[in-house]
Amino acid sequence: MKNNIIILGGGQAGIYAAREIRQNDSKSNIKIIGEENLLPYERPPLSKDFLLDKKNEEDLYFHSSDVLKNENIEFENVSISKVDFENKKLFADNDDVYSYDSLLISTGSENKKLSLDNNLKNDVYYLRNLEEAKKIKEIVSNKNKITIIGGGFIGLEIASSLSQLQKKVIVIEIGNQLMGRIIPKQIADLVQNTHLEHGNEIILNKQIEKITKKNGIYEILLNDNSLIKTDFLIAGIGSTPAVKLFENTNLKLDNGILTNQFCETSIKDVYAAGDVSNFYHPLYERNMRLESYQHAQNHGICAGKNIAGVKTEYTSIPWMWSDQFNLNLQLTGICNDYDEIIERGNDINSGVIYFFLKNKIIRGACGLGIAGKIGRDIRITSKLSEKNTIVDKQILSDQNQKLNKLIQK
Amino acid sequence: MYLFSKNRYYIQFMSEENWIEVGSTDSIEEEDLIRFDHQDKTFCVYKLTDGFYATDGICTHEAVHLEDGLVMDDEIECPMHQGIFNIKSGEALSPPACEDLKTYPVKVDNDKIFIKID
Ligand SMILES: Cc1cc2nc3c(=O)[nH]c(=O)nc-3n(C[C@H](O)[C@H](O)[C@H](O)COP(=O)(O)OP(=O)(O)OC[C@H]3O[C@@H](n4cnc5c(N)ncnc54)[C@H](O)[C@@H]3O)c2cc1C
Numbered sequence A: 001m002k003n004n005i006i007i008l009g010g011g012q013a014g015i016y017a018a019r020e021i022r023q024n025d026s027k028s029n030i031k032i033i034g035e036e037n038l039l040p041y042e043r044p045p046l047s048k049d050f051l052l053d054k055k056n057e058e059d060l061y062f063h064s065s066d067v068l069k070n071e072n073i074e075f076e077n078v079s080i081s082k083v084d085f086e087n088k089k090l091f092a093d094n095d096d097v098y099s100y101d102s103l104l105i106s107t108g109s110e111n112k113k114l115s116l117d118n119n120l121k122n123d124v125y126y127l128r129n130l131e132e133a134k135k136i137k138e139i140v141s142n143k144n145k146i147t148i149i150g151g152g153f154i155g156l157e158i159a160s161s162l163s164q165l166q167k168k169v170i171v172i173e174i175g176n177q178l179m180g181r182i183i184p185k186q187i188a189d190l191v192q193n194t195h196l197e198h199g200n201e202i203i204l205n206k207q208i209e210k211i212t213k214k215n216g217i218y219e220i221l222l223n224d225n226s227l228i229k230t231d232f233l234i235a236g237i238g239s240t241p242a243v244k245l246f247e248n249t250n251l252k253l254d255n256g257i258l259t260n261q262f263c264e265t266s267i268k269d270v271y272a273a274g275d276v277s278n279f280y281h282p283l284y285e286r287n288m289r290l291e292s293y294q295h296a297q298n299h300g301i302c303a304g305k306n307i308a309g310v311k312t313e314y315t316s317i318p319w320m321w322s323d324q325f326n327l328n329l330q331l332t333g334i335c336n337d338y339d340e341i342i343e344r345g346n347d348i349n350s351g352v353i354y355f356f357l358k359n360k361i362i363r364g365a366c367g368l369g370i371a372g373k374i375g376r377d378i379r380i381t382s383k384l385s386e387k388n389t390i391v392d393k394q395i396l397s398d399q400n401q402k403l404n405k406l407i408q409k
Numbered sequence B: 001m002y003l004f005s006k007n008r009y010y011i012q013f014m015s016e017e018n019w020i021e022v023g024s025t026d027s028i029e030e031e032d033l034i035r036f037d038h039q040d041k042t043f044c045v046y047k048l049t050d051g052f053y054a055t056d057g058i059c060t061h062e063a064v065h066l067e068d069g070l071v072m073d074d075e076i077e078c079p080m081h082q083g084i085f086n087i088k089s090g091e092a093l094s095p096p097a098c099e100d101l102k103t104y105p106v107k108v109d110n111d112k113i114f115i116k117i118d
């Protein structure tokens, strides 16, 4: 049967879903609708190698237009402003109407914005897409002292890149540690030391009271009355799922679009994947929303299978990375629900990992090391937690013993 | 004299076949790899269930040593961003790796592993 399948949101989850549908269904029409006038591209380099000029725009695309043409996947650049789930229709800004039989929502997430006086609204920059990355790159080239508001992943990655471009960087974080939303303090402190060693200034536990602009210089007043002067402001204060479009519809929302383990939403024939979805994870027996590269890819693929009629449960173990300076940070599983912590290694040159166990079973791990040093152990941890393996703690804590031996074949 | 003959042997060895000795077959555990540096290049040499294989030692995505990666069946997974390559063909199987990894012929002679570098 020939179906009209629409994928709303042309990012990572969207493109992987489209290609997976095509692998399983050669007949249906597949259309990706995206508001960015760009084929789906990778976002991780935007805060890292793109700012550093190690990667350019052409390096970011997942696939060329030829791949999409060969697989008969249409890409249309338009912004959708209204959805009618009852009649299965999408309405675009330009009044075009699109009808679907199945819909995948993969609209990603949006950056939270600071509440600022109107006259400063355009002075603070955010980073989510290529256009913003280009703007930031262009402007920072003639700025010296740059302040980043928010000590999360994106803010710190920008701080690392700008420091490598010889800029003076200040990071202001409201919490008492960096990356506090998901990274354990032990690892966050090691990351902080690396920023300090490279000359970045990190200010924790401080709130911004007021920002003013005088002669092209910004003055940031903090709640301890200290004043910071800076040439340029970038904010990375977290993100929210891109669900505004669905707020007055029947689609069930709660920190994103609620989906079950098959990527199905509360409305028949409507699926969601990637950053925008708050999905049920059967292994953890709870819902979660993830903003990560690997998840966007795997969740997109899983949604694609289900849309094509191949019923598939999503059971991927969460995994994400962040690269700052020459360090690679990785997190797998969940690190906030544990009754025991085990440390492996104590030097970032050979890698440091904290394992989080509950009832003797590894639930998650977070590690930091010079590029590549912790990857294998983190990956093995994912496999162990997936199988609920009871592990030998002595092996976990001894860096001289390979973890490969813990994997049961 | 000794030096001279050793050098000559080396040159002959390189030009005729370009087979370079990596080490003994028991230096690698099964389903594992070792790193091998030769001149200014780095290689990975693997022992899989059906024999020995060799690839470039640096990921095609970023300059990261694959020696720290995980070998699973016929695949090597990069330790940095989990890009995956087929060890036998070098094919990039999973993003962010998209460029294939170069592979090299391997032979075993008298319990010693050799790789052929072009
Ligand atoms: C700067 C940056 C660095 C990152 N670094 C890392 C990293 O190092 N490691 C890691 O694991 N993850 C990283 N991530 C996270 C990762 O990139 C995201 O999790 C991933 O892109 C999510 O994919 P997605 O398909 O869900 O959404 P997205 O890739 O964001 O795609 C959503 C698309 O939908 C479009 N859209 C939204 N609404 C509409 C509409 N109404 N009409 C039409 N189109 C619409 C958007 O414009 C967008 O193009 C980073 C993200 C950013 C922004």
Ligand code: FES
Pocket: B059, B060, B061, B062, B063, B064, B078, B079, B080, B081, B082, B083, B095, B096, B097
């Ligand atoms: S460096 Fe190997 S996948 Fe990125």
